[in-house]
């Protein structure tokens with residue numbers, strides 16, 4: 001492909017080895033016991049995968065979205081969950097710390113995240129609705145040099161696993177028209193008044209913890225505010241949007257992983273002396289159609305990565321890639337299950353795991369109907 005070169009081929013091989021050695025043996029543990037893949041994240045830091053999106057000054061290797069997408073694509077061929085757990089440390093909510101943290105905070109915390117030694121979480125969603133930001137009930141008020149936070153968050157990824165939580169709090173009378181009313185505040189897991197609540201049982205992304213967190217007169221230093229006071233809405237959205245491409249790379253990789261397993265199955269499974277592949281035109285055509293979708297999406301994803309590498313804005317394309325990625329992965333996994341016949345429904349077969357994880361991509365990181373609504377602003 002046009003974006004590959006010798007250096008990127010080496011990177012891909014390194015991540016393939018990493019996936020074989022660290023990710024593959026842990027898939028069953030994540031699936032059956034919902035264990036958070038802390039060691040996978042730590043080792044992803046150790047071998048430099050997390051650092052692919054961060055500057056060298058904090059231990060990264062420079063901001064190259066193609067390299068980052070390549071790494072996530074490879075991990076996702078084996079496990080969409082592991083890919084998501086790693087990519088969440090590479091960009092998105094961590095970007096708030098990268099963009100708005102003080103040099104001291106970045107030196108202390110961002111370094112650890114890049115090394116895989118600390119876990120970060122972004123806590124926005126509340127029972128009033130994930131996107132209903134200005135109706136949130138979690139409030140923070142300043143008391144001399146400290147924020148005092150009261151309230152709770154739901155559906156927080158990495159709840160109970162994270163060392164730091166970036167929490168969107170109401171800090172003044174909300175004014176949705178001006179985007180005023182919220183501030184992002186960093187809360188360490190050992191802050192007084194902070195508590196982790198119920199961890200949800202989900203249909204997919206087993207191993208990625210999603211749960212409730214509580215703040216009861218929780219106190220953190222004033223300097224823990226990330227970004228402009230009362231304008232957290234803008235801080236959140238503008239800072240993290242480029243990271244969306246990594247969800248796309250994860251969907252691409254998992255769709256490929258499913259496709260490769262399905263080709264193998266169709267060539268090995270015998271029907272009256274011939275493989276499914278050799279027996280039925282409809283099977284061959286379905287595989288070819290899957291390939292069309294995957295290859296078209298690959299070009300889309302890496303084109304966006306190159307645009308970002310050039311420092312250009314790709315906001316509508318990023319939104320489209322998030323929508324298309326979830327749909328692609330879901331449709332490939334669904335077709336794969338059909339081609340596997342009843343075997344596809346068996347847990348040991350892997351395909352049902354990918355299909356469940358595909359569905360999670362419709363929710364985590366942005367819901368397609370909400371994103372489509374966002375896209376209409378570009379029309």
Ligand SMILES: Cc1cc2nc3c(=O)[nH]c(=O)nc-3n(C[C@H](O)[C@H](O)[C@H](O)COP(=O)(O)OP(=O)(O)OC[C@H]3O[C@@H](n4cnc5c(N)ncnc54)[C@H](O)[C@@H]3O)c2cc1C
Nearest residue numbers: 122123124125129130131155156157363364367369370373
């Ligand atoms: C696995 C998982 C992990 C998550 N991780 C996090 C996390 O780390 N941090 C966090 O803060 N949140 C997280 N969330 C929550 C997620 O961001 C919210 O679920 C999402 O914002 C939607 O909010 P809601 O579920 O309250 O749906 P609601 O706001 O109740 O919306 C329901 C439906 O209404 C429609 N709708 C709502 N708003 C609009 C709109 N503006 N335009 C068009 N249609 C609309 C959509 O179809 C939507 O699905 C996670 C969710 C899941 C499932």
